[in-house]
Amino acid sequence: MLLRLAGIGGIGLASPLALRPHAAWGQDAASTLRIGMAAPNTTMDPHLQSNAPNNAVATHIFDSLIVNDEASRSQPGLAQSWRVVDDTHWEFSLRPDVRFSDGTPFTAEDAIVSFDRATNLPSTSSFRTYTRSIKSMQAKGPHTLLIETRAPDPLLLNSLSRIRIISAKFKDATTADYNSGRAAIGTGPFVLAEFASGSRVTLDRNPNYWGPRLPWSRVVLSIVPATGARLAGLLAGDLDMIEAVPAENEERIKASGNLHLISGISSRLVYFAFDQERDQATFITDNDGKPLPTNPLKDLRVRQALSMAINRQAIVDRVMEGNAVIASQFLPKGGFGTSPALAPETYDAVRAKALLAEAGYPNGFRITLHGPNDRYINDGKIVQAVAQMLTRIGIQTRAEVMPWTAYAGRSDKAEFSMFLNAWGVNTGETSNPLGAIAATYDRESGLGVANSGRYSNPKLDALVKQALRTMDDKERGRMLAEASELLFRDVGIAPLHHEVSIWAARKNITYATRADQYTLAMGVGQTA
Incomplete structure (x- = not known):
């Protein structure tokens, strides 16, 4: 397929920590980031099949109410703060300044639609495990969401981080609509520019993104399952960074002179x-x-x-x-x-x-x-x-x-x-x-x-x-x-x-390794 398209009981912090770009970025950074990915995402539908390749790609396009930082700690996302009303009621204050990439304002109704779709979409690998505790949801205004759980749920915040938010206008969209790009409209830092299934995903900067301006105008996620081919692309300068580096390639990377290894458990x-x-x-x-x-x-x-x-x-x-x-x-x-x-x-x-x-x-x-x-x-x-x-x-x-x-x-x-x-x-x-x-x-x-x-x-x-x-x-x-x-x-x-996860990159490229092993363009940095 080839498409070308145009803390519990406390109050959350106010900044989107997990999506913040590296502080060393400057305005002169290269406009395109090229990453070699080891495994393909199988769909652009953020609610169809929960696995790491799908979720990592979706995170570039679709935000969640709560986001996980590099150590899997819950941080504010589209929800700027929250409070536990009692053991089964949580109130979330949503960001008022957020728009989808097509310009549509984000409201609590979009969150409700997203949770309903993630719960009810027929799938063999569903997101229902993250929504099963939710008994009801109520929009108490455009930017206030009340969630009632069926029982006390100590992991609600983490569960909410797994559900990507879509626009309510696409509540009846099919997986084919997401794969075609028609419904791939989110509030994340990037928009889908090209999807070549099993080959690459091309992302462009979202001009309506609510968070800090990202340095890359374009990110190309090239699907290169063969480790030798990924390394060859990096050595040839066709890629800026690759994931899942096998140990037998480490010495070659160290000896290259212009590359380095990045690792984390x-x-x-x-x-x-x-x-x-x-x-x-x-x-x-x-x-x-x-x-x-x-x-x-x-x-x-x-x-x-x-x-x-x-x-x-x-x-x-x-x-x-x-x-x-x-x-x-x-x-x-x-x-x-x-x-x-x-x-x-x-x-x-x-x-x-x-x-x-x-x-x-x-x-x-x-x-x-x-x-x-x-x-x-x-x-x-x-x-x-x-x-x-x-x-x-x-x-x-x-x-x-x-x-x-x-x-x-x-x-x-x-x-x-x-x-x-x-x-x-x-x-x-x-x-x-x-x-x-x-x-x-x-x-x-x-x-x-x-x-x-x-x-x-x-x-x-x-x-x-x-x-x-x-x-x-x-x-x-x-x-x-x-x-x-x-x-x-x-x-x-x-x-x-x-x-133990290992990445390799140009020497001026940095990356904050993540416990979830996701490779996210939002976490890539660059030194002078």
Whole structure:
């Protein structure tokens, strides 16, 4: 497709911190910024499919009431301040000087329409997990919004940061209207100039933007999944900055003389998920290729064996070349909602074989591992490495990787048996991934919307639901830690590592790295 177009209980600060450009920018900065992106956005519809590439691109065009800064802390966006009226009522004061890129004034009605659309739009990967607690919304004037929650919601501000605001005039627009550009009208710092699906997104400065004037008149987000091609573009001067730099390219960048590396630890957990819903697995057979009578992944001992067979240290050292941290749960120990009792799985091929025998598979079985090859750092290599590790314990393993554009929809529909996924824990606590990945899939409630393996544990569900309405931080943390123990001891998913994100850029380009790993033109700076 190619288109060418013309803090809780307190008061928020007044400046849009997360969108503020670097202080070193001058009026003589180059007018076009060219960034090499590792994964494509699959849509321009800000409410269709929640994943990092889509959300990052949407953030350039569409604002939210609350924005997350680099450390995932809630800051004022289109809402300049807020107050907690009581445990279930929040009042937001909206900026009065904001217009959409087509000149239409922004009002509370636009926010209400946006939340309704994000809640009700049919999608396999919906934003409903962020709106499920909202009971009602009321415009108490054009720039005052009252939100009532169904129960106390300590994470409302963070949830609101995930919903991009559209103009009410496009409340009935289809995804095709956004992809065509007709409805891609926001209040953000840029407007859509060109969308070449899977190739590039070109953005022009929004002349009606309410925030500080940005130095770039144009930003080109070039989709270059191949790491070698991204690096070649940077070395040739065709790109100013690239994301997801693999470790094997670091020395070449350092030796270039005019480039430098920018790195930071992310909140992203890379993990394998398991099909625990089907009675007969889709991509598992016996050693002769015949269907098995039961799905072995429903047996805890099999999941434990698969997890034990993964040598995480080898993946960190050899595949990630040190640019990762072995994970035991959603966040490193000490993170809000983590459990000190959980430790990384110890690699033990002998014990893994014994567990398979106990489960009735002394000779293993055949399995196909699935994953993307252009979404997460070294994702295709990770799938290949784990396939070799499983083969060593007697499981005939085949790896099948594919572009993210093909993989994302199939993963969301729970098509695979054992497959690679990742989740950015951008709330700073484990309630978000527990609710989205670990809770029983329930489209109507918004829980389990990213639970592609369909893991289900009623006790975990009860803990998560209770934690999500507990305003007391200490008690909420205790419940989340207990829920984490249930999930990871049950090997509901098999955690691998937390990514270390690396960018490379011209030496005069700076970037404030983000826990959510987003690459945003608004955070790019330049030195003299």
